[in-house]
Amino acid sequence: MxxxxxxxxxxxxxxxxxxxxxxxxxxxxxxxxxxxxxGGECLNTGCVPSKALLAAAARAQSARDGVRLGVALGIPDVDFSAVRAHVNAAILAIAPHDxxxxxxxxxxxxxxxxxxxxxxxxxxxxxxxxxxxxxxxxxxxxxRIPDIPGLTSLPFLTNENLFELDILPEHLLILGAGAVGFEMAQAYRRLGSRVTVVAPGAPLGRDDPDAVALVTNQLRIEGVVLELGREVIEAKRTEQGVSLVLDDKRSVAGSHLLVAAGRxxxxxxxxxxxxxxxxxxxxxxxxxxxxxxxxxxxxxxxxxxxxxxxxxxxxxxxxxxxxxxxGIPGKVDWRALPHVTYTDPELAQIGVTETEARERYGRIDVIREDFSENDRAVAEGDVRGFMKLVRYRGKVIGVTIVGAHAGDLLEPWSQVITGRTSTFALGSAVIAYPTRSEITKAAAFAAHEPLVFGAWPKRWAQLISGARRLRG
Missing domain, CATH: 3.50.50.60 (FAD/NAD(P)-binding domain)
Incomplete structure (x- = not known):
């Protein structure tokens, strides 16, 4: 052959x-x-455009919140066409890499x-x-498109076409209360849309309940309507847009519908x-x-x-x-797997949550530090949130952080949980994307890149490849 x-x-x-x-x-x-x-979904319809949209929404919110720090900027004037241009510019700037x-x-x-x-x-x-x-x-x-009567006959949005919108939705309905649902709910609310989130279960179900409660409360404070624990039994087209019939027979109407019910x-x-x-x-x-x-x-x-x-x-x-x-048979190691929900406050997790640890190990230690005791947080006027360390037999097995820039604080805990501390370890760490901590991984990887891709590894790769050709 x-x-x-x-x-x-x-x-x-x-x-x-x-x-x-x-x-x-x-x-x-x-x-x-x-x-x-x-570049796939992340570059074109996922991570990059969503975080660019969140950044624009954060600027709008800072205008509203500035008065707390003595800076009154007034009601933000949102030019949605300019916001969309910013999102597209972010994609174009990163696209050459892919x-x-x-x-x-x-x-x-x-x-x-x-x-x-x-x-x-x-x-x-x-x-x-x-x-x-x-x-x-x-x-x-x-x-994933839920099996809801009438849904497929509607002009609904997913992440694949959400960022093609050329007008700001008057009232955005969102099916799903996971990371995407919550991020887009807060973003569009801050940009000026009315937003209603409908989901059959608890929000952000894989995260620490104490941290989730803080994020959920913030969305409510900002005016997002949350219909949690509600099934949608029918979706209908209306003159104004769409309507969702809930399991308690109430209907929720909106101009646009975003389906964010998983993948x-x-x-x-x-x-x-x-x-x-x-x-x-x-x-x-x-x-x-x-x-x-x-x-x-x-x-x-x-x-x-x-x-x-x-x-x-x-x-x-x-x-x-x-x-x-x-021919190095590497195996995945999920002990220090991170994930971040990029709401404000951010919710970041690495390793297991307190709930998962109690179910798995029974007796554990939990250490909690509140941002209200952190001088930088106090100086910035944002003391929302906390850090929670979960330990089993004295070893850290999980960390939850909820607060400003929580995702950027995860990186060192990857080293603690896995017990690895070296440039090579930093370069091979799994860093949540996108966070500023990635610059640490990039620098560490660059430090050992000449060794990894040097002459001897290339010769070994050729030998392995040649042997595989012979074996067929």
Whole structure:
């Protein structure tokens, strides 16, 4: 059998770009296949535009809140077309890092089409038939659309088209009280929309209840209406927009509807069965090395069962690149997995929450420090929130932080929880995206990059690749 490439990566989001770029830097012949936009969901319809929108909303809110510090700015004048221009500018500024030209410059064969497996070692990519001893599936996820009568007949929004709005919604209804639902609720409320959030369960369900209560209360203070613990039994079109019928027979009407009810893996059309790859309801089934049931094929990022964050995708991409190029069988370690909800105040978590720790270990220690005792917080006039350390037998296993810039305070706790302290450890840490702490990881990685991608690792990668070609 003749191989066209050493490794073929399907999907050019955070996971696929990291895997493809890393393998190429080790000297492997890499194909990267993407049918949509380079950069995937995070760059185009997720992390980047949402955080840009949140930044604009924060400026508007600072005008309202300035009077507390003796600076009266008055009611903000929001130009939504300018806000949208800011969001688009942020995407355009970051796009070159994920561009086709950049990866072709690294030696990657970038193919802009869809792909499907023909057998365990062959794919069809447009009019090209490609073969490789190893594959990486990194096709990401897409919005989950709840099974609500009438919903699919409405012109609803998801993150895929939310940032295309050219007018500010008069009244935005949001289905879902997870991170995306809460972030967009606060952003649009601060920009001037009326906002109502409807969700069947508790908000931010994977987070510490004390921290969630603080964030929830802040949204209510700012005027977001929260209909929590309510099922939607029907969705209707109205002259003004949309209407949701709740399980208590009340109706909630709005001009726009945003569905933010979670994600599902985007693996349709890949013909995974032809490649011997098992998939379940949560995505492709993988082991700790991110290998599928066909050990030649890895699955990383949102397309596989497991946590769905941009920083996790990058982490898995780096692990798989080392496995592909050097034969180093790295396994995922979720002990210090962070996630951040970028509301104001931010809610940041690394490791397990207090509730999870009590369920898992029983007897634990909890240490709490309030920002009201922090001099910087007092000086800035924002003492909302706290830090909570969760310990088991004297070892920190989880940290919750709620307050201003909480996500930027997580980084050192990754080192504490894993017990790793070195430049290499900082460079390989899983840092929540996007936070300013990423600059620490970038600098640490740059410090050991010449060693990792030096002459000897490249020679070893070539030997591994050659052996795989011979084995088929």
């Amino acid at each position: 003749t191989y066209t490439h050493d490794v073929i990566v399907i999907g050019a989001g955070a996971a696929g770009l990291t895997a493809a770029g890393g393998a190429a830097m080790f000297g492997l012949k890499v194909a990267l296949i993407e049918e949509a936009e380079m 561009s086709q030209e950049r990866f072709e410059g690294l030696g990657v064969d970038v193919i802009r089409t869809r792909a499907q497996f023909l057998d365990r070692t062959t794919i069809q990519a447009g009019n090209r038939r490609l073969r490789a001893p190893r594959f990486v599936v990194a096709t990401g996820s897409k919005p 599902v893996s985007n693996i349709q059309g890949l013909e995974l069965a032809a490649a011997g790859v098992e998939a379940g309801k949560d995505g492709i089934v993988v082991d700790a090395r991110r290998r599928s049931s066909n050990k030649r094929i890895y699955a990383i990022g949102d397309c596989r069962a497991g946590p769905r964050f941009t920083h996790v995708s990058g982490y898995e991409g780096a692990l798989v690149a080392a496995d592909l190029a050097l």
